[in-house]
Amino acid sequence: MGDNHPMTTSSDAPALPALVAFDLDDTLAPSKSAMPEPMAAALRSLLDVVPVCVISGGQIGQFRDQLLAHLGADDAELSQLHLMPTCGTRYYVHGAGGADDRSPGAIEGMPGWRLVYANDLSPQQIEEGFAVVEAEARRLGLWEERTWGDILEDRGSQITFSALGQEAPLQAKRAWDPTGEKKGALRDAVAARLPGLEVRSGGSTSVDITLKGVDKAYGMTRLAEVTGIPGERMLFVGDRLDPEGNDYPVLALGIPCHAVSGWEETAIFVADLAQRIASAGAGAAPDSGTAGSGGA
Numbered sequence: 001m002g003d004n005h006p007m008t009t010s011s012d013a014p015a016l017p018a019l020v021a022f023d024l025d026d027t028l029a030p031s032k033s034a035m036p037e038p039m040a041a042a043l044r045s046l047l048d049v050v051p052v053c054v055i056s057g058g059q060i061g062q063f064r065d066q067l068l069a070h071l072g073a074d075d076a077e078l079s080q081l082h083l084m085p086t087c088g089t090r091y092y093v094h095g096a097g098g099a100d101d102r103s104p105g106a107i108e109g110m111p112g113w114r115l116v117y118a119n120d121l122s123p124q125q126i127e128e129g130f131a132v133v134e135a136e137a138r139r140l141g142l143w144e145e146r147t148w149g150d151i152l153e154d155r156g157s158q159i160t161f162s163a164l165g166q167e168a169p170l171q172a173k174r175a176w177d178p179t180g181e182k183k184g185a186l187r188d189a190v191a192a193r194l195p196g197l198e199v200r201s202g203g204s205t206s207v208d209i210t211l212k213g214v215d216k217a218y219g220m221t222r223l224a225e226v227t228g229i230p231g232e233r234m235l236f237v238g239d240r241l242d243p244e245g246n247d248y249p250v251l252a253l254g255i256p257c258h259a260v261s262g263w264e265e266t267a268i269f270v271a272d273l274a275q276r277i278a279s280a281g282a283g284a285a286p287d288s289g290t291a292g293s294g295g296a
């Protein structure tokens with residue numbers, strides 16, 4: 001694929017989407033921070049009219065802390081929400097199959113949410129990944145002594161290296177590698193030693209290791225499978241749709257995309273989109289197959 005699919009804008013979007021997917025960091029919320037209330041309000045109004053997916057390289061705890069804790073959605077709205085942490089290698093839905101806190105796939109601290117599938121790295125892949133990343137980071141002088149939290153994290157379907165630790169303050173993270181040179185060097189060194197896995201630079205200080213072929217295009221493809229909504233009827237909103245960005249694979253896949261520069265812009269766009277879908281009424285395809293809608 002990789003054709004030059006033009007980014008749509010709010011003014012020339014050809015049709016109303018049957019599902020709207022969002023990146024999390026710097027699209028719905030500031031990086032690693034809480035979703036602000038104006039964004040939450042706009043998202044609730046969108047959930048009232050169309051299924052919504054949030055897809056991010058981050059893990060489910062980040063969705064809980066940044067997104068769900070501030071969303072304020074009711075059960076009907078939550079039933080329209082699809083969560084795809086770690087680029088869709090894990091998929092969560094709310095309220096499906098009468099999930100309670102003791103049902104298989106239930107998540108601690110997230111009542112009503114259920115894991116539908118997980119595509120994880122093997123224990124051997126995790127062990128080897130940890131060893132290789134630490135060795136290469138030390139060799140390149142990138143294994144920092146002053147850190148905030150763990151440098152290496154097993155996210156199940158993803159290993160994440162965070163140079164300054166998971167809890168590092170934003171300012172320190174921004175100052176660590178402003179040109180991306182350090183991350184790039186580590187990425188290349190690790191990739192050469194783990195040819196069976198995908199190694200990518202992630203956030204400001206991070207390098208992510210996943211199964212090969214796992215990026216947001218992978219997640220969006222899985223989303224189309226589980227919802228039955230074809231990609232061309234979806235709309236993806238993200239802040240990094242540039243060719244170097246972690247949202248770019250979605251654009252390259254051919255899914256209609258809308259670029260934003262931050263949550264403020266997303267909130268305005270989403271409030272307007274929700275209104276347009278609501279006024280289109282019957283045209284909004286209320287029957288589009290959300291997961292957990294029960295057997296036919």
Ligand SMILES: [Mg+2]
Nearest residue numbers: 023025026239
């Ligand atoms: Mg982002």
